[in-house]
Amino acid sequence: MTIPYPVIAPVVEGHGEEKALQGLLHRLVPHLREGAYADIQPxxxxxxxxxxxxxxxxxxxxxxxxxRPCPTAVLVLLDADDDCAVELATQIHSLARNSHAHVPLTAVVAVREFEAWFLxxxxxxxxxxxPPPNPEAxxxxxxxxxxxxxxxxxYRPPAHQPSFVQYFDLDAARHAAPSFDKLCREILRFLERPTAEREGEAL
Incomplete structure (x- = not known):
């Protein structure tokens, strides 16, 4: 059996992002590439x-x-808070390689907080x-x-995040928040990978 589209498995840290990220990715995929589709798992x-x-x-x-279907990519999303986003992403990748080196994984770290993307x-x-001139600050x-x-x-994350991801300006967020642009670039990379892989060989 072949998979004609990406299958993305998200891993998140917060209750709000459990619902919000799936909704955001459903919206973001066709926004980044017209007509594109990806199976976004819970x-x-x-x-x-x-x-x-x-x-x-x-x-x-x-x-x-x-x-099942077997993911073709894993997306790990977390907030940087006061830490360095690049260092956190590097740490996640290093840990993942220790046990799951075969898994196509990317870590996206929202600078400061996920909510900076809404700003x-x-x-x-x-x-x-x-909004503030530098939302991620x-x-x-x-x-x-x-x-x-x-x-x-x-503002309550579990209540507002799933709603806010449906309406915030994706292009403005990409321009004003480099970490959101990073998410967009990673999703485009998922969409550009060959997708006609056998389900059992996807990961």
Missing amino acids: AYRLPHDRMLKLEPLSQALTIVTAR AGRMGLPHDLA IRGAKEWLSDRMPLGST
Whole structure:
């Protein structure tokens, strides 16, 4: 049996991203390449501190790569918070190579927070309020959003992330948030890989 399209298995750290990333990728794939399709599997949640440990990450990769159809790529998404995004991504890749060197995996690290992408894409803000000039420099993007949401509203990731990913400006976010541009480039790379691989040979 052949797979005529990419099959992407996400691994995320937060409850909000469990639903949000799948929705974002469904929207992003045809936006990046007209007419493109990818099978986006449900996200597997692995808390941030466990992502950075060999055994829990290995167990997560074993679980997601055992799915059917077999993923052609694994996407690990986490927040940098106060750490260096490049160093975190390198650490994830190094850990993954120890146990799953055969798995096509990429790690995308949102600089500061996932919510910085919403600020970059002008989502969750009153129409008369411009986003900060450098959204990824904001420490506490969740609180920044809460302070500027309509009166009586408080930003809550599990409630707002799945909705916000459907409406934020993808092109504006890609321009203003380099880590979101990194996500876009990785998805394009998944789409450009040969897809007519046998299911059992995909990973």
